[in-house]
Amino acid sequence: MSEIRDPAIVALLAEARIQFTAGIPAKVADLQALLARGAWDELRRAAHKLRGSTGTYGFMELSTAAASIEETLIEAGSAPGPDVQARVAEQVKETAQQAERVSR
């Protein structure tokens, strides 16, 4: 967003970012709920979405954290073993921590 100089557009983008940020905790809660249910495909898709949207709104670290969940689950397939599940749980935790930082 750094190249945008029109104050009106900058203001619109800032407002959009504020609203997006307000919705981040709910998106992370969704990830946690899917993890708890062991809904791995849905968790992969949700992480994929979060990766794209957070990055587009400028939250690159959060995007990277979400991407790690997606990539782990792509690699593992639809029935991840206990080791992968534990790794994904850690990645969801890391994503939640990142989300908490940006939501403050």
Place this chain on the structure above:
Amino acid sequence: MGVPLGWLAEAPASAGDDLVSQPAPAMRLARPRAQTAQAGQVARVLMSLFVYPRSVASWKLLVVDDDPDIRRIAALSLGRLGGFQVALASCAEEALAEVRNNRPDLVLLDVTMPGTDGPATLAAIHALPGSETLPVVFFTATSSDIEVERLRSLGAIAVLPKPFEVAELPKRIRAIAAEAGLDWNQ
């Protein structure tokens, strides 16, 4: 999801699904044509980057994504910043209705959507009479070259990555159109 659809020249402060629609002028793209001269193609791309097309506001882009946050930021980027007319659809059904009723010039289509996904939506769009060659650009959060190639092979003219840079998206769309031989000035 009750998404008001419509063509937009500009996104107001509440940009997103609640955008105010504007009637679209009757304007269609020239069909893609084969580019044989590489120099000509390079020139077109450069022109698209440095010369703001006079008639860009008459171009109708349809953004299809189930994520309202992406629809909102894409509408701001392409509408307010890029000067395109932008319509929004949250699913395949809405996208098909828009294509049938409002004839977009280019579709920006998310890959991962619940229900009918992006590839199936593309196939459905191209199956509509008169829309067989409607240019479709996928956008997706993937870093896999294999996946990008797969998506191109389905009939998309390009694949754009997510996250996307808000300031860059309109330029990318113009460059893609130029590479594909679409005529922005007709």
